[in-house]
Amino acid sequence: MKNPRLSMPLMSAIAALPLVMVAPAVTAPPASATQEAFYSYTGAAPLASFEPGTVLATRNLAYRISGIEAPVEVVQLLYRTTDAQYRPSVDVTSVLLPPVGGDPGKAVAYQSYYDSLNPEDSPSRSIAGQVSFGGTVFTSETGTIAALLAQGYTVIVADTEGQRADFAAGPEYGMTTLDSIRAATRSSATRLSAATRIGLAGYSGGALATNWAAALAPGYAPEINARLIGAAEGGVLVNPARNLGYVDGSVSWAGIAVMAIIGIGRSYDLDFTPYLSDYGRQLVADLDDASIGNVLFQHPGLTWRQLVKTEYADPNTVAPLTSVADRINLGTAPTPTIPMFIGQGANGELEGTPGDKPGIGPGDGVMVAGDVRTLARQYCDTGNRAVEYRQYDTLAHGTAQAEWTPQALAWLNDRFAGTAAPTSCGAIAPGNLLTTRL
Numbered sequence: 001m002k003n004p005r006l007s008m009p010l011m012s013a014i015a016a017l018p019l020v021m022v023a024p025a026v027t028a029p030p031a032s033a034t035q036e037a038f039y040s041y042t043g044a045a046p047l048a049s050f051e052p053g054t055v056l057a058t059r060n061l062a063y064r065i066s067g068i069e070a071p072v073e074v075v076q077l078l079y080r081t082t083d084a085q086y087r088p089s090v091d092v093t094s095v096l097l098p099p100v101g102g103d104p105g106k107a108v109a110y111q112s113y114y115d116s117l118n119p120e121d122s123p124s125r126s127i128a129g130q131v132s133f134g135g136t137v138f139t140s141e142t143g144t145i146a147a148l149l150a151q152g153y154t155v156i157v158a159d160t161e162g163q164r165a166d167f168a169a170g171p172e173y174g175m176t177t178l179d180s181i182r183a184a185t186r187s188s189a190t191r192l193s194a195a196t197r198i199g200l201a202g203y204s205g206g207a208l209a210t211n212w213a214a215a216l217a218p219g220y221a222p223e224i225n226a227r228l229i230g231a232a233e234g235g236v237l238v239n240p241a242r243n244l245g246y247v248d249g250s251v252s253w254a255g256i257a258v259m260a261i262i263g264i265g266r267s268y269d270l271d272f273t274p275y276l277s278d279y280g281r282q283l284v285a286d287l288d289d290a291s292i293g294n295v296l297f298q299h300p301g302l303t304w305r306q307l308v309k310t311e312y313a314d315p316n317t318v319a320p321l322t323s324v325a326d327r328i329n330l331g332t333a334p335t336p337t338i339p340m341f342i343g344q345g346a347n348g349e350l351e352g353t354p355g356d357k358p359g360i361g362p363g364d365g366v367m368v369a370g371d372v373r374t375l376a377r378q379y380c381d382t383g384n385r386a387v388e389y390r391q392y393d394t395l396a397h398g399t400a401q402a403e404w405t406p407q408a409l410a411w412l413n414d415r416f417a418g419t420a421a422p423t424s425c426g427a428i429a430p431g432n433l434l435t436t437r438l
Contacts, residue, residue: 035128035130038057038059038076038092039078039090039092039119039163040163041056041078041080043056046088047088047089047090048088050080050088051080052080052081052082052175052178052179052182052220052221053079053080053081053178053179053180053181053182053183053186053221054079054080054183054186055077055078055079055183055186055187056077056078056079056080056090057077057078058075058076058077058078058187058189059075059076060073060074060075060076060189061074061076061127061128062074063096063127064127064128064129065139065142067129067131071099072096072097072098072099072149073096073097073099074094074095074096074097074127074128075094075095075097075187075189075190076092076093076094076095076124076127076128077092077093077095077180077183077184077187077189077190078090078091078092079091079092079093079179079180079182079183080179081162081175081176081179081180082172082175082176083162083164083166083169083172083175083267084166084169084171084172084267084268085267085268085269089162089163090163091158091159091162091163091176091179091180092122092124092158092159092163093124093156093157093158093159093180093183093184094123094124094127094156094157094158095154095155095156095157095184095187095189095190095192096127096145096149096154096155096156096157097154097190097191098149098150098151098152098153098154099149101152102152102153102154102191103152103153104154104191104192104193104196105195105196105197106152106153106154106196106197106198106199106416107153107154107155107156107184107185107192107196107197107198107199108148108153108154108155108156108198108199108200108201109155109156109157109158109177109180109181109198109199109200109201109213110141110144110145110148110155110156110157110201110202110206111157111158111160111173111177111200111201111202111205111206111207111208111209111210111213112138112141112157112160112202112205112206113137113141113202113203113204113205113206113207113292114126114134114135114137114138114161114205114291114292115137115167115204115205115259115291115292116134116137116161116165116167116289116290116291116292117165117167117259117262117263117266117287117288117289117290117291118132118134118165118289118290118291119159119161119163119164119165120132120135120289121133121134121135121137121138121165121291122135122159122161122163122165123138123157123158123159124157124159126138126139127157132291133291133293133294134290134291134292134293134294136293137291137292137293143405144201144405144409145157147409148409151409151413153199154184154190154191154192154196156180156181156184156198158176158177158180158209159176160173160176160177160205160206160209161173161176162176164266164267165263165266165289166263166266166267167259167260167262167263167266167267168208168237168240168259168260168263168264168267168328169263169264169267169268170208170209170212170237170328170330170333171212171216171327171328171333172267173208173209173212173213174209174211174212174213174214174215174216174217174220175212175213175216175220176209177200177209177210177212177213178213178216178217178220178221178224179221181198181221181224182221182224185198194223195227196227197227197228197229197416198224198227198228198229199228199229199230199231199232199412199415199416200213200214200228200230200231200232200233201231201232201233201408201409201412202232203233203234203235203401203404203405203408204234204235204237204366204367204397204401205237205292206233207233207234207235207236207237208236208237210231210232211231211233211236211330211336212330212333213231214228214231214336214338214340215330215333215334215335215336216333216334217337217338218334218336218337219334225337225338228338229338229339229412229415229416230338230339230340230341230386230411230412230415230421231336231338231339231340231341232340232341232408232409232411232412233340233341233342233343233408234342234343234344234400234401234404234405234408235343235344235345235364235366235367235397235400235401235404236330236342236344236367236371236372236375237330237367238329238330238331238367238368238371238372238374238375238434239329239330239331239368239371239432239434240260240264240325240328240329241315241321241325241329242359242360242368242371242432243260243366243367243368243371244257244260244304244315245304245315245357245359245360246348246353246357246360246363246366246368247353247365247366248303248304249301249302249303250300250301250348250351250352250353250354250365251297251300251301251351251352251353252296252297252300252351252352252353252365253296253351253352253365253366254299254300254301254302254303255287255294255295255296255298255299255302256292256295256366257302257304257307258280258283258284258287258295258299258302258307259287259290259292259295261276261280261284261307262284262287262288264320264321264324264328265320268320268323268324268327270320270323270324271320272284272318272320272321275308275309275312275318275320276307276308276309277306277307277308277309279306279307280306280307280308283299283307300352329434330375330434331371331374331375331378331434331435332434335378335379335382335383335384336379336384337383337384338384338386339386339387339388339415339421340376340379340384340386340387340388341388341390341407341408341411342372342375342376342387342388342389342390343389343390343391343392343400343403343404343407343408344364344367344369344372344373344389344390344391344392344400345363345364345365345367345369345391345392345395345396345397345399345400346362346363346364346369346391346392346393346395347362347364347392347393347394347395347396348362348363348364348365348366348396348397349396350365350395350396350399351364351365351366351396351397351398352365353365353366359432360432361431361432364392364395364396364397364400365396365397365398366397367397368432369391369431370431370432371431371432371434372389372431373389373391373428373429373431374430374431374432374433374434375431375434376389376424376428377425377428377430377431378434380423380424380425380426380428385423385425386421386422386423387423387424387425388411388421388422388423388424389424389428390404390407390424391429392404
């Protein structure tokens with residue numbers, strides 16, 4: 001969620017991709033009717049008549065980074081997918097082709113942490129040069145993408161939140177990710193095929209998509225699961241109900257609770273209005289199309305009690321929240337069958353989040369380390385012994401990303417090379433009960 005501090009290898013990767021300077025874009029340019037039309041399906045056949053992953057439209061463009069055109073060919077695909085309520089929907093994915101030395105037999109599905117309630121902030125629009133304020137969050141991920149392209153990987157970047165920006169709807173993130181891989185490997189324009197092996201990667205909001213994709217793949221997309229070489233993720237959201245308690249009253253992350261209320265309500269057609277205080281309703285209205293950049297450090301000390309009426313001070317009394325708590329809790333999802341690399345910071349006090357709350361413990365400022373450890377242990381205990389867990393005890397969410405990124409890239413390279421996946425099973429410290437709500 002925070003801008004990564006690029007290591008020298010990543011800086012070198014960016015330098016390896018020569019850029020052509022054009023006038024920089026400060027705000028999102030007006031989208032033409034043709035551009036916006038690409039994001040909707042208007043065909044005669046019912047959307048439900050298409051299988052998930054079906055390509056509905058294709059366009060080619062150059063990768064533009066805040067007004068800078070890179071020598072990277074992009075194929076964008078409109079495809080059929082599934083939303084949080086398991087209804088047919090459409091989404092867009094961007095397939096970035098390596099400029100030289102690419103191997104169509106391997107690709108990385110990179111899930112962005114663009115974290116926004118505004119569809120205009122989606123990666124596909126940022127890649128097309130429509131850079132909005134929230135879109136600059138995706139631009140900060142350019143170093144990681146450049147490193148993957150420089151190593152010859154085709155990179156698949158889905159708009160994981162869908163075209164309504166269903167923030168925090170983990171299952172939807174997972175299905176849009178899996179269907180983006182289906183679409184990318186079915187399209188003749190991408191050079192990929194049904195034989196292409198795929199790695200998953202993502203940090204923070206991208207980790208949410210990565211983990212849900214890994215968990216849902218065996219049942220939702222078994223043919224994709226068979227070609228997944230592993231998933232690398234860092235800064236993982238596991239049990240959103242506990243995260244609400246963790247960020248409560250924090251300096252930098254408290255405002256994300258409002259985004260979660262809006263996103264969960266939007267994704268599952270839930271009305272939180274009867275439970276909100278006047279102040280809570282005002283914040284929900286103000287942040288209806290906010291990105292993470294609109295809330296970080298903007299609401300220091302904000303608490304749940306300020307957002308809701310007095311009688312709903314306990315989140316467990318808010319019916320819309322409890323109705324979906326299990327559905328968006330990774331602890332209730334299936335165990336992935338592929339190797340997993342999980343990195344998690346645990347010094348959130350650096351970002352203004354106390355780590356001594358009973359039943360929660362330390363985290364990275366927004367994600368709870370005890371929840372992530374329990375999830376990793378649960379995977380080990382339920383049959384997946386190829387789980388490597390690393391906890392960065394001295395780092396917070398932003399600084400942990402800089403540590404995790406080169407480790408994740410090296411781990412993915414090893415999986416593509418066929419090296420046996422390392423394991424931390426048996427050596428991961430106990431964490432929190434994932435069934436506990438706050």
